[in-house]
Amino acid sequence: xxxxxxxxxxxxxxxxxxxxxxxxxxxxxxxxxxxxxxxxxxxxxxxxxxxxxxxxxxxxxxxxxxxxxxxxxxxxxxxxxxxxxxxxxxxxxxxxxxxxxxxxxxxxxxxxxxxxxxxxxxxxxxxxxxxxxxxxxxxxxxxxxxxxxxxxxxxxxxxxxxxxxxxxxxxxxxxxxx
DNA sequence: ACGATGATGAAC
DNA sequence: TTCATCATCGTA
Numbered sequence: 645x646x647x648x649x650x651x652x653x654x655x656x657x658x659x660x661x662x663x664x665x666x667x668x669x670x671x672x673x674x675x676x677x678x679x680x681x682x683x684x685x686x687x688x689x690x691x692x693x694x695x696x697x698x699x700x701x702x703x704x705x706x707x708x709x710x711x712x713x714x715x716x717x718x719x720x721x722x723x724x725x726x727x728x729x730x731x732x733x734x735x736x737x738x739x740x741x742x743x744x745x746x747x748x749x750x751x752x753x754x755x756x757x758x759x760x761x762x763x764x765x766x767x768x769x770x771x772x773x774x775x776x777x778x779x780x781x782x783x784x785x786x787x788x789x790x791x792x793x794x795x796x797x798x799x800x801x802x803x804x805x806x807x808x809x810x811x812x813x814x815x816x817x818x819x820x821x822x
Numbered sequence: 823a824c825g826a827t828g829a830t831g832a833a834c
Numbered sequence: 835t836t837c838a839t840c841a842t843c844g845t846a
Binding site for chain 3 (some may be wrong): 724
């Protein structure tokens with residue numbers, strides 16, 4: 645089974661998309677080579693009231709992609725050196741997205757995976773599709789509820805009551821030594 | 823614990 | 835136009 649996920653997958657509540665992305669594959673094609681990696685950690689950012697979400701400041705040049713159509717990439721630059729990959733969720737006109745925080749066991753960190761996959765501003769606003777060189781596939785991996793760990797999002801302690809909302813989803817680590 | 827390193831948004 | 839801040843990471 646190998647199905648490219650389109651807008652109907654992303655045009656759903658942000659937290660449902662964040663949870664369901666666990667076990668899906670992020671695929672990047674660069675210079676003719678495809679790299680497919682399991683999505684193992686995500687965070688949801690939802691609407692203008694979420695003080696951790698970039699859309700809290702209203703619609704701006706930077707966060708504009710979040711307000712657009714579901715199933716597109718929102719890639720932004722932070723800390724003077726890091727690119728972050730987000731997948732836009734919800735209906736056109738509503739600002740929300742899911743941050744991809746980890747792929748597999750190795751690329752555990754949102755800036756590590758973008759560096760490895762050569763994701764930067766060139767992919768911002770692009771649709772998640774083969775023609776963009778970046779897309780998401782369902783390859784039939786099932787992640788059970790019992791394998792999913794939830795917790796507060798990382799690096800947003802300024803966000804008041806939203807700082808402790810459990811909008812981070814991760815696949816529980818397997819025991820070492822397989 | 824902290825520095826690297828620059829875009830962003832809000833204040834002035 | 836200036837300034838503090840930032841959805842981080844590697845080194846200490």
